[in-house]
Amino acid sequence: MDLELSPSELEFQAEARAWLAANVPTEPLPSMDTAEGWVLHQEWEKKLTEARYSVVSWPKEYHGREASLIEWVIFEEEYYRAGAPGRVSQNGIFLLAPIIFEHGTKEQQDRFLPTMASGERVWAQCWSEPEAGSDLASLRSTATRDDARGGWVLNGQKTWSSRATFAHWGFGLFRSDPEAARHAGLTYFLFPLDADGITVRPIAQLDGEAGFAEVFFEDVFVPDADVLGAPGDGWRVAMSTAGNERGLSLRSPGRFCAAADRLVDLWRTNGADHPEQREAVVDAWIRAQAYRLYTWGTVTRLAGGGDMGAAGSVNKVFWSELDVALHETGLDLLGAEAELESRWTDGYIFSLSGPIYAGTNEIQRNIVAERILGLPREAKGAGK
Amino acid sequence: MKFTWTEEQQAFADSLESLLAASDTVSVARAWAEDDTAAGLRLWGRLAEQGVNALMVAEDAGGMGATGVELAIAFEALGRHAVPGPWVESAAYLPVALGADAVASELAEGAVGTVAVAPHVPHALDADIAAHVYVIDGGAARRGTVGERLHSVDNTRRLFRVAGDAPATLDGDLAAAFDTAALATSAQLLGAGERLLDEAVAYVKQRRQFGREIGSYQAIKHKLADVRIALDFARPLVNGAALSLGSDEATRDVAAAKVFTAEAAYLASRVALQVHGAIGYTRELDLSIWIMKVRALLTAWGTPAHHRGQVLEALVGAGA
Numbered sequence: 001m002d003l004e005l006s007p008s009e010l011e012f013q014a015e016a017r018a019w020l021a022a023n024v025p026t027e028p029l030p031s032m033d034t035a036e037g038w039v040l041h042q043e044w045e046k047k048l049t050e051a052r053y054s055v056v057s058w059p060k061e062y063h064g065r066e067a068s069l070i071e072w073v074i075f076e077e078e079y080y081r082a083g084a085p086g087r088v089s090q091n092g093i094f095l096l097a098p099i100i101f102e103h104g105t106k107e108q109q110d111r112f113l114p115t116m117a118s119g120e121r122v123w124a125q126c127w128s129e130p131e132a133g134s135d136l137a138s139l140r141s142t143a144t145r146d147d148a149r150g151g152w153v154l155n156g157q158k159t160w161s162s163r164a165t166f167a168h169w170g171f172g173l174f175r176s177d178p179e180a181a182r183h184a185g186l187t188y189f190l191f192p193l194d195a196d197g198i199t200v201r202p203i204a205q206l207d208g209e210a211g212f213a214e215v216f217f218e219d220v221f222v223p224d225a226d227v228l229g230a231p232g233d234g235w236r237v238a239m240s241t242a243g244n245e246r247g248l249s250l251r252s253p254g255r256f257c258a259a260a261d262r263l264v265d266l267w268r269t270n271g272a273d274h275p276e277q278r279e280a281v282v283d284a285w286i287r288a289q290a291y292r293l294y295t296w297g298t299v300t301r302l303a304g305g306g307d308m309g310a311a312g313s314v315n316k317v318f319w320s321e322l323d324v325a326l327h328e329t330g331l332d333l334l335g336a337e338a339e340l341e342s343r344w345t346d347g348y349i350f351s352l353s354g355p356i357y358a359g360t361n362e363i364q365r366n367i368v369a370e371r372i373l374g375l376p377r378e379a380k381g382a383g384k
Numbered sequence: 385m386k387f388t389w390t391e392e393q394q395a396f397a398d399s400l401e402s403l404l405a406a407s408d409t410v411s412v413a414r415a416w417a418e419d420d421t422a423a424g425l426r427l428w429g430r431l432a433e434q435g436v437n438a439l440m441v442a443e444d445a446g447g448m449g450a451t452g453v454e455l456a457i458a459f460e461a462l463g464r465h466a467v468p469g470p471w472v473e474s475a476a477y478l479p480v481a482l483g484a485d486a487v488a489s490e491l492a493e494g495a496v497g498t499v500a501v502a503p504h505v506p507h508a509l510d511a512d513i514a515a516h517v518y519v520i521d522g523g524a525a526r527r528g529t530v531g532e533r534l535h536s537v538d539n540t541r542r543l544f545r546v547a548g549d550a551p552a553t554l555d556g557d558l559a560a561a562f563d564t565a566a567l568a569t570s571a572q573l574l575g576a577g578e579r580l581l582d583e584a585v586a587y588v589k590q591r592r593q594f595g596r597e598i599g600s601y602q603a604i605k606h607k608l609a610d611v612r613i614a615l616d617f618a619r620p621l622v623n624g625a626a627l628s629l630g631s632d633e634a635t636r637d638v639a640a641a642k643v644f645t646a647e648a649a650y651l652a653s654r655v656a657l658q659v660h661g662a663i664g665y666t667r668e669l670d671l672s673i674w675i676m677k678v679r680a681l682l683t684a685w686g687t688p689a690h691h692r693g694q695v696l697e698a699l700v701g702a703g704a
Binding site (some may be wrong): 003004005006009020028222254264267270271278279281282283285286288289290293294296299300301304311314317318362365366369370372373374375376377378 | 446620627
């Protein structure tokens with residue numbers, strides 16, 4: 001057992017650190033969920049891409065540098081330590097790309113991955129529906145076969161689609177076989193959000209910005225070339241995305257270690273006035289450290305050929321609750337000034353979404369109990 | 385970078401597990417609590433043959449000079465099986481504190497040693513049967529004389545008042561010894577926590593109420609899931625601290641592991657008790673051994689408040 005980085009990993013780390021130090025904007029960018037911030041975040045992605053830092057673990061032909069999983073974690077640690085901007089392309093590069101690599105055709109990979117990597121084309125996730133949240137498999141939006149045109153016609157409504165307000169393309173599940181049982185008969189589609197028949201209606205989030213949107217589909221034609229995986233196989237394809245979202249890829253330890261370090265800095269200046277926060281500050285740092293070490297264990301397992309499995313659910317509950325606690329403590333250290341908008345309120349409001357998205361923490365706890373501890377499954381309701 | 389046990393470390397864990405699983409450690413612990421230490425001392429001897437007592441003894445003192453990782457493996461197994469005796473004292477603290485002293489060689493061979501370390505470890509375990517009793521106060525070591533028998537909530541922890549007598553010279557590093565002891569205690573807590581979760585999961589799968597297994601109810605599932613999650617994040621802290629022993633970050637990393645693992649194990653004890661209901665509240669059920677052990681280990685070798693202070697001091701510098 002060891003935690004030593006190899007000479008080439010250390011070299012990669014030093015290079016990434018130096019590049020970030022020289023290139024990360026000195027002032028935080030405006031929110032990516034505003035028109036102004038969106039453009040600046042896309043420009044930042046372009047800069048990352050030119051230095052081959054936007055998707056370090058991808059193949060070279062798609063703007064990557066074929067970095068190992070260990071190097072990816074190193075990069076993420078450096079990225080957040082440097083205080084670099086949030087990733088506007090996150091839903092594409094972390095959630096959709098792994099599916100395109102696994103289930104997409106070579107033609108789809110060549111067509112979609114390069115512009116996804118560069119942030120030129122930003123992707124939005126269209127999963128939830130008004131009546132299908134935690135129970136995603138009950139979704140009702142339909143895909144009807146159109147043999148004459150060689151494709152499918154989409155109808156229905158998606159909601160809580162992150163980044164859809166400004167994004168260019170979307171990905172989501174539609175019911176292509178109304179006769180099949182819940183999980184069967186779903187198909188995974190990719191579609192431009194400016195297609196005929198699509199209406200995007202922005203929804204202001206808790207912070208007031210339109211970070212997600214409703215997306216309405218009215219007879220939207222999608223050619224066969226934009227179906228991901230086989231028709232009817234969408235659930236299996238989508239669930240590999242869910243594992244990515246919960247597990248390693250979305251919440252790299254760097255985020256929390258950097259935030260915990262900022263919390264310790266805040267303690268240095270404000271701790272004397274708020275000694276009652278001592279325990280919470282230490283516990284946030286310990287948890288960030290636990291998350292970092294846990295991730296190295298996961299990386300070791302994955303590098304050895306293991307898979308994420310239900311451990312992604314263990315991970316998701318932990319980081320999302322850590323993120324809330326960490327920011328709550330930051331606010332507590334600000335005392336009566338805490339309500340004023342600041343980096344801490346931004347982080348706090350963002351953290352509140354963590355226990356909800358990517359499968360609520362209640363769903364995750366069910367998964368941990370049933371798939372890891374082997375407890376009996378609860379009888380499900382009769383609804384379709 | 386390989387943050388998992390090597391094959392040798394896995395084999396060591398497996399051999400301890402098979403020895404302890406076949407040793408009826410619950411009966412050993414119950415007898416030990418009644419001052420009948422014969423079976424426990426026989427088990428002590430068998431574990432010494434496996435090398436547990438020699439792990440942290442320096443090679444030039446006849447020990448194995450093993451790493452913190454092997455120490456954590458051994459103490460997790462001791463915690464899982466509730467093995468009684470002054471293990472932290474004999475196999476973690478004293479080997480490091482004694483350094484090249486001849487007594488370290490005796491301990492490696494299986495001699496029983498114990499120690500009180502003011503102010504965090506005020507009393508000494510099993511001092512009446514120990515060949516070597518030490519009292520450490522303000523960095524000075526003395527031979528200890530055995531006083532009154534005290535009663536821990538964990539009745540398998542036979543505590544004694546000890547008083548400092550003739551000065552003793554210890555060759556080793558007392559701060560490093562304390563880190564080592566706190567790491568061993570953390571690993572014991574991890575093992576105890578895992579055992580409590582195993583017992584709780586087994587119980588809720590077979591106990592039926594309102595016509596179904598109670599483990600099928602979400603109220604039960606979510607409590608147990610929280611224990612699984614807490615223990616899953618305690619383990620890497622213990623392993624990280626094990627690798628950190630001897631480094632500049634050792635005190636910080638061990639303290640972090642002790643705080644978090646104690647909290648995780650304590651949660652395991654509370655949840656295991658709760659899901660068992662009234663039967664869990666009996667001394668007769670073996671679960672009681674681990675419930676009380678966790679409560680005792682929570683404050684042994686540094687309270688959570690002490691260790692949080694250590695972490696904070698390391699992070700913000702002295703005087704914070």
